[in-house]
Amino acid sequence: MFNRTEKRSWRWSAASLAGVVLLGLAALWTSQAAAEKITIGALRFTSHSPTFIAKERGYFEKEGLEVELKFFQAAQPIAVAIASGDIDFGVTALTGGFYNLADKGALKVIGGLYTEAPNHPGMAIMASNKAHAAGLTSPEALKGRSWAMTQQGSSFHYMIGVIGAKHGFGVADVDVKPLQKVGAMIGAVKSGQVDAMAMVPHVAVPLERAGAAKIIGWIRDLGDYQVTTIFTSTDNTKNHRGKVEGFLRAYRKGIADYRAVMLDQKKDPAATEAMVDLIHKYVYTSRPREKAAPSIKAGAVYMTEDAALDVPDLKRQLAWFQAQGFAPKTMTTETYIDASFLKK
Numbered sequence: 001m002f003n004r005t006e007k008r009s010w011r012w013s014a015a016s017l018a019g020v021v022l023l024g025l026a027a028l029w030t031s032q033a034a035a036e037k038i039t040i041g042a043l044r045f046t047s048h049s050p051t052f053i054a055k056e057r058g059y060f061e062k063e064g065l066e067v068e069l070k071f072f073q074a075a076q077p078i079a080v081a082i083a084s085g086d087i088d089f090g091v092t093a094l095t096g097g098f099y100n101l102a103d104k105g106a107l108k109v110i111g112g113l114y115t116e117a118p119n120h121p122g123m124a125i126m127a128s129n130k131a132h133a134a135g136l137t138s139p140e141a142l143k144g145r146s147w148a149m150t151q152q153g154s155s156f157h158y159m160i161g162v163i164g165a166k167h168g169f170g171v172a173d174v175d176v177k178p179l180q181k182v183g184a185m186i187g188a189v190k191s192g193q194v195d196a197m198a199m200v201p202h203v204a205v206p207l208e209r210a211g212a213a214k215i216i217g218w219i220r221d222l223g224d225y226q227v228t229t230i231f232t233s234t235d236n237t238k239n240h241r242g243k244v245e246g247f248l249r250a251y252r253k254g255i256a257d258y259r260a261v262m263l264d265q266k267k268d269p270a271a272t273e274a275m276v277d278l279i280h281k282y283v284y285t286s287r288p289r290e291k292a293a294p295s296i297k298a299g300a301v302y303m304t305e306d307a308a309l310d311v312p313d314l315k316r317q318l319a320w321f322q323a324q325g326f327a328p329k330t331m332t333t334e335t336y337i338d339a340s341f342l343k344k
């Protein structure tokens with residue numbers, strides 16, 4: 001039997017324990033209730049690795065964000081999905097569709113990601129075996145050839161424009177083939193139905209190794225090019241600033257982790273293999289890990305530190321899209337870049 005003192009002590013302890021439990025449950029409930037759901041549009045490319053890293057390592061979760069990934073087959077539909085409210089954030093190239101939606105006040109760029117840089121893997125210029133055998137062995141020989149791309153006004157369209165400007169021919173001198181999806185582009189070049197394309201390195205290098213197509217040049221040799229940006233809806237930047245800032249804090253951590261490992265893979269082989277394991281959950285998922293790993297490593301493109309944005313290059317891109325009729329003539333980079341989110 002308990003004496004009175006023991007009873008009071010036991011009751012106090014039980015009450016304290018119950019209080020602690022209730023406080024813990026309340027904290028858990030508050031945390032769960034506060035988690036805000038966001039959807040990120042992505043492609044299953046190694047160039048989207050910071051998205052996957054930030055999700056897998058809980059960086060979004062620490063910012064109170066519950067993330068769903070929605071995968072696309074091309075860049076332009078991502079801009080449409082953000083403008084319509086189907087997704088919250090996109091990480092991909094700027095397109096004619098983006099510019100027109102941004103001009104209507106729907107979209108804002110809030111950071112940069114993949115950029116072409118010397119001494120780093122990047123977009124390869126590829127020729128089909130058939131075209132290569134017929135003399136398409138360098139980028140300047142693309143005049144008069146057919147070129148695979150996703151849509152009119154896509155980044156692939158822009159790239160053939162830049163190649164032509166470098167080598168003295170115009171877009172009108174090339175037979176452009178809009179095929180809607182990256183997979184269709186690859187298939188058309190492998191089969192020889194289309195002469196050439198530009199392709200991300202984790203796809204291009206294995207294609208050449210397998211003898212399915214030939215690399216005849218690199219986009220990085222043409223000058224600066226901010227290939228992908230990070231963007232969201234104008235509504236998010238104006239009315240949900242905390243969400244956007246939390247997203248960027250998490251995303252920058254994902255970029256930092258990627259840069260620390262993948263830009264110098266020999267520095268820490270164990271860390272590289274662990275990073276490949278993480279990326280493989282999203283890229284080349286249908287392949288065994290041992291077959292996917294070389295392609296993932298080969299696709300380690302350059303990511304800008306802290307999501308820095310190359311604004312001068314974005315001005316050049318906009319000028320080309322305007323000249324081709326894919327962007328409004330009166331538009332400026334200030335129209336669609338929200339510089340308040342860029343890290344100074």
